[in-house]
Amino acid sequence: MHVTLLGTGGPRPDPERQGPATLVEASRLAVLFDAGRGVATQLVRANVRAEDLDAVFITHHHFDHIGGLGDLILAAWNNGRTRPLPVFGPPGTAAIIDGLLDQVYARDINFRIAEEWVHGRLLDHPRAFLEVKEVLSQRIDLPNGVEVTSGQVEHGSMGIELSIEEWSANGYRISAEGRHVAISGDAVAGLELADLAHQADALVMCAYLSEGEITTSEETFLTEQVLAGAPQAAAIAQEAGVGHLILTHIREKSDVAIELMRSQITEVFPGEVTVGSDLMTIDA
Numbered sequence: 001m002h003v004t005l006l007g008t009g010g011p012r013p014d015p016e017r018q019g020p021a022t023l024v025e026a027s028r029l030a031v032l033f034d035a036g037r038g039v040a041t042q043l044v045r046a047n048v049r050a051e052d053l054d055a056v057f058i059t060h061h062h063f064d065h066i067g068g069l070g071d072l073i074l075a076a077w078n079n080g081r082t083r084p085l086p087v088f089g090p091p092g093t094a095a096i097i098d099g100l101l102d103q104v105y106a107r108d109i110n111f112r113i114a115e116e117w118v119h120g121r122l123l124d125h126p127r128a129f130l131e132v133k134e135v136l137s138q139r140i141d142l143p144n145g146v147e148v149t150s151g152q153v154e155h156g157s158m159g160i161e162l163s164i165e166e167w168s169a170n171g172y173r174i175s176a177e178g179r180h181v182a183i184s185g186d187a188v189a190g191l192e193l194a195d196l197a198h199q200a201d202a203l204v205m206c207a208y209l210s211e212g213e214i215t216t217s218e219e220t221f222l223t224e225q226v227l228a229g230a231p232q233a234a235a236i237a238q239e240a241g242v243g244h245l246i247l248t249h250i251r252e253k254s255d256v257a258i259e260l261m262r263s264q265i266t267e268v269f270p271g272e273v274t275v276g277s278d279l280m281t282i283d284a
Helices: 039-045 069-078 093-104 106-118 193-197 217-226 230-240 255-266
Strands: 002-007 021-026 029-033 055-057 085-089 130-134 138-141 147-152 170-176 179-183 202-206 244-248 272-275 280-283
Touching: 002 039, 002 202, 002 244, 021 039, 021 170, 021 179, 029 170, 039 069, 055 147, 069 093, 069 106, 085 093, 093 106, 093 130, 147 193, 170 193, 193 230, 202 230, 217 230, 230 244, 230 255, 244 255, 255 272
Parallel strands: 029 055, 055 085, 085 130, 179 202, 202 244, 244 272
Antiparallel strands: 002 021, 002 280, 021 029, 138 147, 147 170, 170 179
């Protein structure tokens, strides 16, 4: 199983890090988790085309995780995709895609269909190949024996007091050929994250702030209630018995600060630690 970190940044634009997106290749399938800014271009750089993806999983609806979703869909369509593309995500995912197709890009889509008509060709609407499925906690069977388990993770709903209808976030566990990789999305400890990560060969985990950056009450709230920092990620991985902790969703830092983050985590977590960078590929 190969994990490629297409984007390892967060909501703040960072010239070194595109928006959150992780590609997992297993059993001849290419499965994308999240679609942050630049994802379609990053896929090409990783030698995978948008039209060749076998499934897309969205963890939650913060803009940095879905900012490239419309571009991804239209890139696949513009390059001739017709075979079904399953898109999974928490409640609200279908409405977002409807908004992209029926409002944001509606004029573009109509233009391209009309242009093909002028040349005597029929072009289906991109909705024809999209299969949008909203999920919370369930198992999803993909072709070639690949299994994805979705589970609810805690990403601010309790601390901000939002209902599941107002806000929900998923993590995922992808399993193939006896290997298991967990994708936390943005999360802190709680709900089903421990089950998703249990004894995983690798956990791709958010780690926005290092220990030294957590200095204010707001940053403490962020790392305890919304989005794990390095200390929280280390504890989650250690308690779950993960083999390899892969850090992503990292706020812009110097190389010295990145190395300090890695060393702080190794004091708590005994397994392998990788501080991710864009287009890094890891065998999991």
